[in-house]
Every structure is written in structure tokens, then in C-alpha cells.
Amino acid sequence: MKVPILKQGNILIATIQSALTDQDLNNLQNELSHQVSHYRSQGVVIDITELDVMDSFSTRTLRNIANILKLRGANTVIVGMQPDVAYAMVELGLTLPDIKTARDLEEGLILLQS
Amino acid sequence: MEENGKPTTTDPSLMNRMGLDQDEIARRKAWLEFTLEDETRLLSLNEMAQGYATEVIEALYDHFLAFDDTKKFFENASVLNRVKNLQKEYFLRLTKGNYDNKYVEERIKIGVVHASIGLDVKWYLGAYNFYLRAVGERIFKAFKNHPEQALEAYFSLTKLVYLDIGLAIDTYIFQREVTISKQQEAIRELSTPVLQLREELLILPIIGAIDSQRARQLTEQLLHAIRDKRAKVVVVDITGVPTVDSRVANHLVQTVDATRLMGAVLIITGLSAEVAQTLVTIGVDLSKIMTVGDLQGGIEAADKILGIHLEKNSDQATSSN
Amino acid sequence: MESYQVSIAIKTDTDIVSARQQARELAKNLKFSSSELAGIAAAISELARNIVSYAKDGTIVANLIEEKGKQGLMIIAKDTGPGIPDISLAMQNGYSTSNSLGLGLPGVQRLMDNFEISSEVGKGTVVTIKKWVVS
Numbered sequence: 001m002k003v004p005i006l007k008q009g010n011i012l013i014a015t016i017q018s019a020l021t022d023q024d025l026n027n028l029q030n031e032l033s034h035q036v037s038h039y040r041s042q043g044v045v046i047d048i049t050e051l052d053v054m055d056s057f058s059t060r061t062l063r064n065i066a067n068i069l070k071l072r073g074a075n076t077v078i079v080g081m082q083p084d085v086a087y088a089m090v091e092l093g094l095t096l097p098d099i100k101t102a103r104d105l106e107e108g109l110i111l112l113q114s
Numbered sequence: 115m116e117e118n119g120k121p122t123t124t125d126p127s128l129m130n131r132m133g134l135d136q137d138e139i140a141r142r143k144a145w146l147e148f149t150l151e152d153e154t155r156l157l158s159l160n161e162m163a164q165g166y167a168t169e170v171i172e173a174l175y176d177h178f179l180a181f182d183d184t185k186k187f188f189e190n191a192s193v194l195n196r197v198k199n200l201q202k203e204y205f206l207r208l209t210k211g212n213y214d215n216k217y218v219e220e221r222i223k224i225g226v227v228h229a230s231i232g233l234d235v236k237w238y239l240g241a242y243n244f245y246l247r248a249v250g251e252r253i254f255k256a257f258k259n260h261p262e263q264a265l266e267a268y269f270s271l272t273k274l275v276y277l278d279i280g281l282a283i284d285t286y287i288f289q290r291e292v293t294i295s296k297q298q299e300a301i302r303e304l305s306t307p308v309l310q311l312r313e314e315l316l317i318l319p320i321i322g323a324i325d326s327q328r329a330r331q332l333t334e335q336l337l338h339a340i341r342d343k344r345a346k347v348v349v350v351d352i353t354g355v356p357t358v359d360s361r362v363a364n365h366l367v368q369t370v371d372a373t374r375l376m377g378a379v380l381i382i383t384g385l386s387a388e389v390a391q392t393l394v395t396i397g398v399d400l401s402k403i404m405t406v407g408d409l410q411g412g413i414e415a416a417d418k419i420l421g422i423h424l425e426k427n428s429d430q431a432t433s434s435n
Numbered sequence: 436m437e438s439y440q441v442s443i444a445i446k447t448d449t450d451i452v453s454a455r456q457q458a459r460e461l462a463k464n465l466k467f468s469s470s471e472l473a474g475i476a477a478a479i480s481e482l483a484r485n486i487v488s489y490a491k492d493g494t495i496v497a498n499l500i501e502e503k504g505k506q507g508l509m510i511i512a513k514d515t516g517p518g519i520p521d522i523s524l525a526m527q528n529g530y531s532t533s534n535s536l537g538l539g540l541p542g543v544q545r546l547m548d549n550f551e552i553s554s555e556v557g558k559g560t561v562v563t564i565k566k567w568v569v570s
Binding site for chain 2: 470569
């Protein structure tokens with residue numbers, strides 16, 4: 001399923017749905033990379049409010065996305081992580097150390113603008 | 115343990131858990147002056163007992179069924195049948211001699227059955243009185259030409275019945291204690307509430323020891339509260355935690371990480387310098403944890419964090435003080 | 436409870452999503468906390484992904500189980516892939532999530548109560564995990 005990406009000024013907002021396959025994530029990586037270049041976006045918010053599972057693959061991919069976008073001049077913020085997903089992640093030993101996080105879309109946008 | 119009325123007394127260690135060992139039983143028998151002579155006397159009553167066992171049990175349960183307070187437990191035909199059969203066995207056992215650990219276990223078992231269906235102890239003990247009268251009558255009839263023998267037999271029976279009553283009471287108390295400790299556990303869980311101090315600021319003062327299960331439960335509670343209350347900062351105070359070892363510290367680190375993933379900040383207060391030093395020495399990485407001396411200091415630090423955030427948005431309503 | 440078991444063939448990455456969704460649904464029949472369910476889903480995702488990445492195909496079977504009065508969920512991830520030459524290496528902590536070739540197995544072990552793995556080079560791998568309901 002394609003992840004919808006909205007443009008809001010110089011920020012892109014990607015909203016992830018719950019049934020996310022590996023392919024969807026890979027596609028997202030390509031799409032964001034392409035759009036950030038195209039629109040010269042300065043920030044990307046990835047909204048994972050609907051995501052109910054995070055494993056090593058999705059973690060790696062999100063980190064890759066953040067790194068790639070940084071190379072293209074955009075900062076990434078992950079928002080809306082569910083409490084149970086956060087807990088399962090730390091138990092798996094995954095912490096997303098180099099990516100900014102925020103409570104929700106609103107906070108994420110504020111963070112990107114600061 | 116007991117589950118929804120299903121007794122789980124095939125566990126032999128139940129006797130031990132109740133503090134009943136061979137020595138304890140011996141002490142009780144001595145107290146009741148229950149001797150080998152009593153045992154022999156009771157054995158001699160067995161043949162007679164076989165003859166009227168069914169009659170007595172039927173009368174006992176007719177008695178139970180005649181009163182509103184006790185009728186309701188035996189309305190289910192299969193429950194009634196089961197307890198009648200158990201009770202008959204019990205009754206005959208009174209005169210079979212050999213009142214050893216196995217005997218005690220059987221007594222406890224039947225106590226548990228009645229406790230677990232919710233039969234109040236006063237009705238259960240009242241049933242013993244019924245026994246003594248029903249059997250007493252029959253003993254005196256059978257020994258009518260030797261009343262002193264009848265009295266001796268009757269006394270032996272009362273001694274044994276009192277031993278059994280003691281066990282029945284123990285069983286009820288034990289079940290009650292199990293329920294209480296379960297309730298205490300539940301209270302402990304509920305009494306570590308996550309408190310909302312102000313908008314976007316939660317505090318969680320932890321009191322008491324933290325084992326792995328409690329740690330997990332606290333973290334879950336905390337993370338859910340962060341989402342539900344839309345918190346940005348949480349202050350966790352561990353002054354009331356008696357032992358902060360590496361396990362507890364690692365749980366704290368996990369909680370800090372999970373909080374950050376949700377876009378919030380966790381501040382730990384009440385971690386003394388000595389404890390921190392010890393943890394670092396044994397290799398716990400505390401660098402990720404933001405610690406501040408005491409709860410008040412933690413709240414001040416939290417306000418600062420929230421305040422910094424506020425400066426960026428002058429149109430947002432002020433939330434501190 | 437209508438069913439005690441689900442069996443999912445794992446071949447493509449959409450099967451990974453299927454596996455964790457179906458197993459999660461099955462697990463909901465027991466009194467797991469929501470965070471335990473998230474953990475179960477993550478563990479299954481890891482195991483299913485290993486099958487897709489390394490073995491090309493296999494199966495995930497999820498069962499509701501009961502042992503000594505405890506209730507729980509058992510997952511068996513089986514494949515006939517190349518096998519893991521050095522299991523102890525794969526189970527080492529650093530050799531997992533940050534490494535792109537990682538199998539995520541230590542993490543799965545941490546999330547679950549019981550973890551068993553057997554593997555033979557050229558034959559395949561079986562991972563059995565169990566999670567018990569805390570009563």
C-alpha cells in the first residue's frame with residue numbers, strides 16, 4: 001500500500017498505515033528521497049501513529065531514510081509512536097538514536113521549524 | 115491456587131504452605147489429648163458407621179437444603195452429588211484410624227472444596243455439630259447397656275472432630291490470606307498512579323521494591339499515560355525504591371529510551387550519588403538518563419524544558435505556574 | 436475460541452504482514468497485555484522476515500498452548516533454507532539489528548519467554564518461541 005505524502009510549505013508529511021510491508025517502506029524511501037530533491041524540502045515528518053509493529057527492518061529503513069534525506073538537506077522527525085510499539089522496540093534493543101522524535105504531527109512541525 | 119471455584123489441592127505442598135507439618139499435628143493431638151486409645155476406640159465404631167453413613171449424610175444435606183443461607187450452594191445437582199460423596203468418604207474416614215499426614219491432607223481438601231464454593235465458615239462448622247449429634251445418638255443407642263463406654267467413644271469422636279474443625283478453620287483462613295495478598299497486589303498496582311501535575315507534565319513517584327514484573331507494568335502504565343495525557347515531560351522519582359540494582363537501572367534506561375521514542379523526556383529523581391556511582395562502576399550506562407536530585411528539582415527542570423518550548427510559540431497558553 | 440492454530444506460508448514480504456496480523460489475532464484470545472501483543476507481533480515479524488530474506492520460503496505456525504495451568508502462545512518458524520552455520524554467532528548481541536545482515540534473533544529471545552533454535556546447513560532452520568500469559 002502506498003504511503004501518502006503531503007506537502008506543507010517546505011515540509012513533507014508522510015503518514016504510515018498499519019499494514020506496512022517491506023516493499024512499502026522501500027518505496028517510501030525512494031519517494032521521499034525523490035520529493036525532497038524535487039521540492040527542496042527542508043524537513044520531513046513521518047507519522048507512525050497507525051503503525052502497530054516495529055521490527056529491525058523498519059527501524060533500519062527509517063534510519064536509512066533519515067540519513068539519505070539529511071544528505072539532501074532535510075531533517076526528519078518521527079512522530080506518534082504507540083506506547084506498546086515503543087516498549088517492544090526497546091526490548092528488541094532498537095532505539096533510533098540519531099532520529100528526532102516528537103509526540104505528534106503538531107509537535108513535529110514545531111520541532112522542524114526551530 | 116484456587117481458580118473460579120475449582121480447588122487445586124492435589125498440590126501436597128499446600129499443607130506446608132499452611133504451616134502444617136507432622137510436628138504441628140502432633141502438638142494439636144497432644145493438646146486435645148488424642149491418644150492411641152482414642153484411635154482404637156474410633157476404629158471399633160467403623161462397622162457401625164458403615165451401616166448408618168448414608169442415612170447421616172442424607173440428613174446432613176437435607177439440613178443444608180432446609181436453610182436459605184446454605185441451600186443456594188447445593189442447588190446444582192452435580193455439585194450436590196459430588197459433595198455428598200466426598201462427605202460420606204469423610205464421615206467414614208473418621209472411624210478408619212491412622213490419623214496421619216494423609217488424613218490431614220484429605221481434611222484440608224474437603225475444606226477447600228467448601229471454601230471455594232463460597233460456603234461461609236460458620237455454616238461449615240455448624241455441620242460438625244450436626245455430625246456429633248447424629249452420631250452421638252446412634253452411639254448411645256448401640257451402647258445403651260454400657261453408657262460409660264458410649265461416653266468414652268463419644269469423647270474420642272469429639273476430640274477428632276475438634277482436630278478437624280481446627281484444620282477447617284486453618285483452611286478458611288489460608289484461603290482468605292491468599293485472597294488478601296492478591297488484593298494487596300492489585301492495590302499496589304493501582305497505588306502507583308501516574309499523576310498529571312500540569313498540562314504536558316506527569317510525575318510518577320515509585321514506592322516499594324521493583325521486580326521485573328512490576329517494572330514492566332510501571333513502564334507500560336507510564337508510556338500509555340504519556341500518550342493519553344499528551345505529556346512532554348515525565349518525572350519519575352525513585353526515592354522510595356529500597357534497592358536500585360543493575361536490573362532496576364536497566365529497566366529505567368529502557369523506559370528512558372521508550373519515552374524518547376514517543377517524543378517525550380524522562381527525568382529521574384531520587385537517585386542518590388552513591389547509588390549512581392555504584393551503577394556506573396558495574397557498567398550501567400547512565401549517560402542517557404537525565405537525573406536531578408529530588409522531586410522538586412525534577413519538576414523545576416521539567417518546567418524549564420516546557421518553558422523553553424513555550425517561548426517558540428507565544429500564542430500558546432502559558433502552562434507553567 | 437474458534438481456532439487454536441493458524442498456519443501461514445511465508446514467501447513474500449506481504450506474507451510477513453499476514454503472519455504477524457494473524458498470529459496477533461490468535462493471541463488476542465488470551466489475556467496478553469497490549470504491549471505483550473506488540474512484542475509478539477515484532478518477534479513474528481523478525482522470524483518471518485528471516486525466512487523471506489534467507490530461506491526464500493517456509494511456514495509460520497502459531498498455536499495456543501497450555502502447560503501446568505499456564506496459557507500461552509507458541510510460534511514455530513520453519514524453513515528449508517540454507518541454515519545458519521554458526522548459531523552462537525547469530526545469537527550474539529551486536530550481531531543483529533544494527534548489522535544489515537542481522538537476523539534479529541537476540542531481540543526475539545529477549546521478547547519471548549522461551550526460545551529454541553535448531554539449524555542445519557543445507558537443510559534448514561526451526562525456531563520455536565513461546566510467550567506465557569502472566570496471571
